[in-house]
Amino acid sequence: MKKTLLFLLLSSSLASAQMQPFLLQDVKLTEGVFKNAQEVDLKYILALNPDKLLAPYLIDAELPFKAERYGNWESSGLDGHIGGHYLSALAMMYASTGNAEMKSRLEYMVSELARCQAKNGNGYVGGIPNGKVFWDRIHKGDIDGSTFGLNNTWVPLYNIHKLFAGLRDAYQIADNQEAKKVLIGLGDWFLELIKPLSDEQIQQVLRTEHGGMNEVFADLYIITKESKYLDAAQRLSHQSILKPLLAKEDKLTGLHANTQIPKVIGFEKIAKLTSNADWSGAAQYFWQNVSQTRSVAFGGNSFREHFNPINDFKKMLVSNQGPETCNSFNMLRLSMALFLDKNDVSYLDFYERTLYNHILSSQHPEKGGFVYFTPIRPNHYRVYSQPETSMWCCVGSGIENHSKYGELIYSHNTEDVFVNLFVPSELNWQAKGIQLIQKTNFPYENTSDLTLNLTKKQAFTLNIRYPKWAESVKVLVNGKVQKFDAKPSEYIGLKRKWKKGDRVSIQFEMKTRLEYLPYDSNWAAFVRGPIVLAAKTSTEDLKGLFADDSRMGHETKGKLFPINTAYALVDEPENYLTKLKPIDNLNFTLDSLHLQPFFDLHDARYQMYFQTLTKEDYEKQKEIQKQNEIALLALEARTIDKINCGEQQPEVDHQYKGEQSNSGYDDEQFWRNTRSYISYQLQNRNSAGKYLEISALDEFKIENIEITINGKVLEILSFENKKLRIQLTESDLLNLKISAKNKMPTARMTQIRILKN
Ligand SMILES: [Zn+2]
Numbered sequence: 001m002k003k004t005l006l007f008l009l010l011s012s013s014l015a016s017a018q019m020q021p022f023l024l025q026d027v028k029l030t031e032g033v034f035k036n037a038q039e040v041d042l043k044y045i046l047a048l049n050p051d052k053l054l055a056p057y058l059i060d061a062e063l064p065f066k067a068e069r070y071g072n073w074e075s076s077g078l079d080g081h082i083g084g085h086y087l088s089a090l091a092m093m094y095a096s097t098g099n100a101e102m103k104s105r106l107e108y109m110v111s112e113l114a115r116c117q118a119k120n121g122n123g124y125v126g127g128i129p130n131g132k133v134f135w136d137r138i139h140k141g142d143i144d145g146s147t148f149g150l151n152n153t154w155v156p157l158y159n160i161h162k163l164f165a166g167l168r169d170a171y172q173i174a175d176n177q178e179a180k181k182v183l184i185g186l187g188d189w190f191l192e193l194i195k196p197l198s199d200e201q202i203q204q205v206l207r208t209e210h211g212g213m214n215e216v217f218a219d220l221y222i223i224t225k226e227s228k229y230l231d232a233a234q235r236l237s238h239q240s241i242l243k244p245l246l247a248k249e250d251k252l253t254g255l256h257a258n259t260q261i262p263k264v265i266g267f268e269k270i271a272k273l274t275s276n277a278d279w280s281g282a283a284q285y286f287w288q289n290v291s292q293t294r295s296v297a298f299g300g301n302s303f304r305e306h307f308n309p310i311n312d313f314k315k316m317l318v319s320n321q322g323p324e325t326c327n328s329f330n331m332l333r334l335s336m337a338l339f340l341d342k343n344d345v346s347y348l349d350f351y352e353r354t355l356y357n358h359i360l361s362s363q364h365p366e367k368g369g370f371v372y373f374t375p376i377r378p379n380h381y382r383v384y385s386q387p388e389t390s391m392w393c394c395v396g397s398g399i400e401n402h403s404k405y406g407e408l409i410y411s412h413n414t415e416d417v418f419v420n421l422f423v424p425s426e427l428n429w430q431a432k433g434i435q436l437i438q439k440t441n442f443p444y445e446n447t448s449d450l451t452l453n454l455t456k457k458q459a460f461t462l463n464i465r466y467p468k469w470a471e472s473v474k475v476l477v478n479g480k481v482q483k484f485d486a487k488p489s490e491y492i493g494l495k496r497k498w499k500k501g502d503r504v505s506i507q508f509e510m511k512t513r514l515e516y517l518p519y520d521s522n523w524a525a526f527v528r529g530p531i532v533l534a535a536k537t538s539t540e541d542l543k544g545l546f547a548d549d550s551r552m553g554h555e556t557k558g559k560l561f562p563i564n565t566a567y568a569l570v571d572e573p574e575n576y577l578t579k580l581k582p583i584d585n586l587n588f589t590l591d592s593l594h595l596q597p598f599f600d601l602h603d604a605r606y607q608m609y610f611q612t613l614t615k616e617d618y619e620k621q622k623e624i625q626k627q628n629e630i631a632l633l634a635l636e637a638r639t640i641d642k643i644n645c646g647e648q649q650p651e652v653d654h655q656y657k658g659e660q661s662n663s664g665y666d667d668e669q670f671w672r673n674t675r676s677y678i679s680y681q682l683q684n685r686n687s688a689g690k691y692l693e694i695s696a697l698d699e700f701k702i703e704n705i706e707i708t709i710n711g712k713v714l715e716i717l718s719f720e721n722k723k724l725r726i727q728l729t730e731s732d733l734l735n736l737k738i739s740a741k742n743k744m745p746t747a748r749m750t751q752i753r754i755l756k757n
Pocket of ligand 1: 325326372395397
């Protein structure tokens with residue numbers, strides 16, 4: 001009896017201190033960049049056709065469909081994934097805005113999915129092509145998985161995870177009761193599916209990208225309180241990622257970045273439910289490494305979708321495939337989970353930085369299109385999606401990103417309110433009769449004004465975040481300056497008996513800093529407060545600015561401008577910052593360039609990172625860069641088609657198939673080999689390419705390899721310096737098959753190119 005009472009007292013005091021988010025329904029955005037982004041997103045959501053998104057589900061359930069499915073990724077294997085994201089976006093946009101059309105579309109989508117589920121009869125509903133055959137093989141333990149293919153199907157668990165998450169959000173955020181039923185049916189079907197599998201077999205399944213399957217089963221436990229779901233969440237946790245994190249080892253280099261982050265969100269959720277400090281420590285360790293050592297100034301991480309070595313960002317600097325938006329979408333979800341769990345304000349510094357500079361910047365502010373890659377390559381640009389043509393992952397996470405800006409502007413515990421972000425908005429804490437109106441033009445101006453509207457006088461602490469970037473903060477209550485001890489990355493607590501009409505005014509002082517790429521790089525970005533600055537450099541050759549429906553429509557097609565022609569800061573280091581001349585709070589001139597907030601910069605090539613050099617270094621470097629760049633550009637100019645072996649997207653785009661194949665990352669390159677065969681399809685338009693060149697990390701042994709194109713065995717011209725060359729016969733479409741002979745693995749192949757000469 002006594003014990004229970006003590007436990008109750010302890011848990012209630014813990015609960016009272018526990019940070020809680022407000023519901024999206026409680027926070028309304030008012031005029032500003034975030035409200036604009038929300039409105040533009042709403043239009044984009046309306047432009048998507050629910051019947052087209054539902055078609056893959058109806059086709060799989062053998063029900064008549066009402067509209068043709070979308071093209072692009074929605075009809076090349078990932079069929080149905082946007083439908084899952086769409087449920088989440090509708091639920092969040094409805095909660096944030098109260099828009100009735102969002103609600104009715106959500107109800108329609110869920111009822112159609114319920115109809116598919118009823119027709120399937122076993123709880124299953126999904127859009128994966130030939131889903132029944134695919135899942136039956138898994139159920140029987142027939143598992144052949146690599147990083148992005150499971151039994152030659154493109155990331156099926158990643159796909160169905162979007163549906164799980166969408167149904168969860170429809171129920172938890174928009175109170176759609178039918179979604180709860182469909183979700184539980186789907187969860188129970190999945191439990192039956194994996195029942196015969198050993199833990200080892202499940203780990204084999206988890207080798208392939210699977211979103212946050214462990215997280216959604218933890219959510220099913222939260223919803224139902226049935227322990228079978230929590231058990232499943234633990235079984236579905238990928239041990240080869242978890243174990244090094246538990247040992248506080250960073251083994252992330254070379255791994256597909258966005259595959260890992262959702263797993264860690266799952267570890268943290270399970271940790272919280274099971275009070276497992278080790279798993280939570282693993283999640284914190286991951287967050288710490290990714291946010292502090294693997295991220296660039298705007299908050300994004302990785303290049304070509306993979307984590308680069310922490311001491312080398314050179315390849316990110318030259319790539320047209322910079323950080324992917326999905327990664328930051330998931331890093332913000334992890335930051336929010338850890339912030340709420342640990343009551344630690346430093347998670348918000350990263351959250352705010354990434355929110356402005358990556359998430360907000362990833363949406364076209366008028367047309368609403370979403371960005372996939374944000375290159376840091378100087379004088380490069382980004383591509384925007386279009387509702388009819390683009391069905392990529394970053395469109396799915398994109399429609400969600402801009403529907404939930406209210407999630408963390410404020411938070412609370414049992415008594416007190418916390419102001420986390422300086423975003424124009426209104427908070428309505430109905431249970432307490434507290435309304436808080438925040439008026440601000442931040443970051444264009446360095447102030448924010450709060451007005452309290454209370455039903456009755458009441459005592460509580462109004463906590464104002466003291467951001468890490470602020471040089472100083474001044475707080476006034478009803479015009480009177482307040483004293484406080486708080487430091488950056490803490491809260492300034494204003495404890496008093498508040499009454500209706502009380503006003504709090506916050507004034508920041510901020511500086512501009514140069515932030516270097518990690519590890520003795522001489523490339524740096526200008527950051528003002530939390531805002532990354534960049535310069536528009538040109539609008540030349542923005543090929544593919546608005547994506548078509550091609551497989552790689554999300555990648556820029558315009559030329560790469562040589563890096564040695566980019567503006568560099570050439571001077572003594574103490575003079576770099578003084579070269580900036582202010583126009584206003586966020587606009588500066590830098591010699592002939594105009595620096596502005598990156599989130600405001602669109603439809604143009606830009607420069608965000610600048611090389612810093614003394615005059616002497618500058619001359620030396622210029623010559624070396626020029627030679628390297630000429631060699632690379634010449635190779636690209638001779639290239640008709642190319643595949644980076646072992647990288648997800650290029651391989652999917654070239655219809656990769658294979659057996660007994662391994663892929664990895666060594667010597668800063670991705671590779672793939674095989675003990676059986678691998679095959680790709682390459683385009684050789686007008687038979688312009690004359691040679692096929694395969695590069696590898698090892699020397700080729702031609703007695704152990706056979707190469708066929710369109711079924712014909714081809715003679716190998718040369719095989720030296722880890723390169724193998726073959727003369728091509730005339731054909732526009734090349735079905736390339738590389739087979740291993742004598743049971744010996746092939747060399748670790750890194751790149752396949754079709755060359756003109
Ligand atoms: Zn993505």
